[in-house]
Amino acid sequence: MRILVTGGAGFLGSNMADRLAAAGREVAVLDNYATGRRDAPSPSERIQVVDGSVVDKACVDALFDSFRPTHVLHAAAAYKDPDDWGEDVLSNVLGTVNVIRASQRHEVERFVYFQTALSYGAARQVPIPVDHPLHPLTSYSISKCGGERYLAMSGLNYVNLRLANVYGPRSYTGPMPAFYKRLKGGQPCLIVRTRRDFLEFDDFMRLMEMLLPSEAPGGDFNVSSGEDCTIEDVYRLTVKILGVTPADEPKIVDPLEDDLNSLLLDPSKVQEVFGWKPEVDLEAGMRKLIAWYEENGVGETFTHLRAAKD
Numbered sequence: 001m002r003i004l005v006t007g008g009a010g011f012l013g014s015n016m017a018d019r020l021a022a023a024g025r026e027v028a029v030l031d032n033y034a035t036g037r038r039d040a041p042s043p044s045e046r047i048q049v050v051d052g053s054v055v056d057k058a059c060v061d062a063l064f065d066s067f068r069p070t071h072v073l074h075a076a077a078a079y080k081d082p083d084d085w086g087e088d089v090l091s092n093v094l095g096t097v098n099v100i101r102a103s104q105r106h107e108v109e110r111f112v113y114f115q116t117a118l119s120y121g122a123a124r125q126v127p128i129p130v131d132h133p134l135h136p137l138t139s140y141s142i143s144k145c146g147g148e149r150y151l152a153m154s155g156l157n158y159v160n161l162r163l164a165n166v167y168g169p170r171s172y173t174g175p176m177p178a179f180y181k182r183l184k185g186g187q188p189c190l191i192v193r194t195r196r197d198f199l200e201f202d203d204f205m206r207l208m209e210m211l212l213p214s215e216a217p218g219g220d221f222n223v224s225s226g227e228d229c230t231i232e233d234v235y236r237l238t239v240k241i242l243g244v245t246p247a248d249e250p251k252i253v254d255p256l257e258d259d260l261n262s263l264l265l266d267p268s269k270v271q272e273v274f275g276w277k278p279e280v281d282l283e284a285g286m287r288k289l290i291a292w293y294e295e296n297g298v299g300e301t302f303t304h305l306r307a308a309k310d
């Protein structure tokens with residue numbers, strides 16, 4: 001397998017690149033560092049890193065021609081500014097189209113897309129089944145749906161993972177790094193009154209290994225733990241694991257119109273088809289994550305939510 005990871009300096013992309021290279025696969029990473037880090041993935045003879053954008057068709061085509069990927073993990077996505085619709089459309093729709101077109105030209109054996117569960121919008125049914133209609137409400141999720149729909153009509157052998165919140169080493173988005181950073185700095189925290197479904201990276205990667213072979217089943221799958229918790233639970237666990245006594249009580253706010261009260265996915269299809277089940281519970285996963293932050297620190301964090309930007 002020769003695996004191209006777009007967005008490979010980001011959280012999911014760099015962890016996948018590290019694991020795939022460690023397992024002996026040749027990996028190429030393409031990233032424009034919008035939210036990625038220069039120190040990711042870890043240096044490896046098996047990983048070549050290209051600084052460039054999926055929006056740049058010439059750059060994408062040249063990388064495909066030189067690296068000749070058999071597999072593509074398309075993890076590049078823009079989301080950090082909810083008002084920058086143009087950037088979201090460019091990276092998430094046009095960029096995805098460029099990667100799909102090059103994959104068709106090179107007869108890529110397997111294409112993996114990482115969709116956000118936010119694309120379901122306010123769900124009519126909870127837990128949300130994978131055949132639930134999509135109703136994206138934000139620039140990020142609307143543009144991610146554009147990419148997903150182009151992939152669906154591409155004729156490629158693809159798997160589309162609608163992801164809950166995956167977390168692990170190099171998680172720099174969402175409540176976990178934000179609470180860690182603020183509690184360590186003695187700052188008060190803001191909690192949005194919502195529920196989320198968290199999946200630890202090791203569980204996610206076990207599934208990735210199962211679905212990477214071209215003969216594995218394809219199509220759309222919800223990928224999640226199947227159990228949700230409140231963001232306040234995440235805060236309380238962070239306090240407990242750090243063993244701190246915050247000076248200020250956290251401020252708890254209702255979600256704004258760009259956020260969803262609940263995002264509990266039904267992962268039964270992926271569990272049945274792949275015989276996969278998450279094994280890391282939230283407290284154990286957060287202990288691992290916080291140990292990683294203690295060793296490596298947390299730099300700049302990103303969010304697509306307005307409420308969490310203050």
Ligand SMILES: NC(=O)c1ccc[n+]([C@@H]2O[C@H](COP(=O)([O-])OP(=O)(O)OC[C@H]3O[C@@H](n4cnc5c(N)ncnc54)[C@H](O)[C@@H]3O)[C@@H](O)[C@H]2O)c1
Binds near residue numbers: 007032074078115
């Ligand atoms: N982590 C999750 O829980 C989660 C949940 C749902 C969906 N996803 C999807 O998974 C993928 C990876 O997300 P992540 O959590 O690792 O976020 P991330 O921000 O860490 O990674 C995204 C990467 O894409 C890069 N990027 C952005 N625009 C680019 C462009 N035009 N060209 C090349 N690279 C570009 C960024 O610099 C970054 O390194 C994304 O497609 C995201 O939509 C992630």
